[in-house]
Amino acid sequence: MNLSDLGVPRRNGELVFDAPWQGRVFALADAVVERAFGGDREPFRQKLIKAIAAEPDRPYWESWTAALEALVPALPPRPVP
Amino acid sequence: MSEGAHHPAMSPVEERVAALEALLTERGLIPEGFIEQTIHRYESEIGPMNGAKVVARAWADPRYKQRLLADGTAAIAELGFRGAEGHHMVVVENTPTVHNVVVCTLCSCYPWPTLGLPPAWYKDAPYRARMVREPRVLLAEMGCELPSDTEIRVWDSSAEVRYLVLPQRPAGTEEMTEADLAALVTRDSMIGVARL
Numbered sequence: 001m002n003l004s005d006l007g008v009p010r011r012n013g014e015l016v017f018d019a020p021w022q023g024r025v026f027a028l029a030d031a032v033v034e035r036a037f038g039g040d041r042e043p044f045r046q047k048l049i050k051a052i053a054a055e056p057d058r059p060y061w062e063s064w065t066a067a068l069e070a071l072v073p074a075l076p077p078r079p080v081p
Numbered sequence: 082m083s084e085g086a087h088h089p090a091m092s093p094v095e096e097r098v099a100a101l102e103a104l105l106t107e108r109g110l111i112p113e114g115f116i117e118q119t120i121h122r123y124e125s126e127i128g129p130m131n132g133a134k135v136v137a138r139a140w141a142d143p144r145y146k147q148r149l150l151a152d153g154t155a156a157i158a159e160l161g162f163r164g165a166e167g168h169h170m171v172v173v174e175n176t177p178t179v180h181n182v183v184v185c186t187l188c189s190c191y192p193w194p195t196l197g198l199p200p201a202w203y204k205d206a207p208y209r210a211r212m213v214r215e216p217r218v219l220l221a222e223m224g225c226e227l228p229s230d231t232e233i234r235v236w237d238s239s240a241e242v243r244y245l246v247l248p249q250r251p252a253g254t255e256e257m258t259e260a261d262l263a264a265l266v267t268r269d270s271m272i273g274v275a276r277l
Contacts, residue, residue: 026119027116028101030165033165041166052188060205072101075108
């Protein structure tokens with residue numbers, strides 16, 4: 001049996017992303033972590049912690065967006081090869 | 082990619098995401114097709130079905146279970162699950178007297194390779210605060226009532242460590258195949274907010 005056929009990860013009743021922009025901003029952060037920080041998630045995680053703490057009731061993916069915006073000035077000048 | 086940045090139908094946050102996409106693309110950080118591929122992976126290939134396979138293998142193979150509890154990252158990688166947010170996996174085992182539950186108090190750390198992306202409630206402030214302050218009450222509210230003498234261990238993923246709960250194998254499953262066992266395992270049981 002191929003468990004992917006069961007339809008998870010939606011099988012607990014939740015979509016992974018509620019709207020296309022949420023998936024896009026998730027993927028953008030993934031690209032930045034991998035290509036600008038060589039896979040080190042910590043710089044982004046610190047921005048996310050701050051963004052959530054600043055506005056605890058803000059929808060999660062909006063905090064995620066704010067975290068990525070805050071990380072832009074800290075981007076290394078060129079992608080890690 | 083950026084031509085819709087000022088589309089009138091866009092919400093403010095959509096415009097901000099479009100602006101980020103344009104800027105990061107211009108910086109050479111977003112390869113062609115990367116966004117679509119990433120979304121597809123997390124929507125269809127990475128999710129709790131992976132963790133369920135790990136749990137089922139541990140139930141079916143005592144030596145695998147030993148390896149899993151000793152070095153979660155390596156044992157999970159044996160099944161092909163590795164990558165972002167899964168580099169330092171610790172597997173915690175539920176027993177008749179101990180119940181484990183996972184939280185991230187500061188943000189949303191979660192074992193992506195085995196569980197996918199976290200559900201909305203996991204990222205919300207009430208869960209993050211209350212699971213530490215009053216786990217027994219919150220678990221009961223979430224439908225997971227525990228006997229008063231069961232010890233509850235709350236694991237905070239806020240460090241580099243990601244936790245996965247190994248639920249107790251349900252009674253009466255001795256004859257089941259590994260694939261059938263995997264189908265019993267829910268996401269919530271691997272976070273520790275449900276029992277099987």
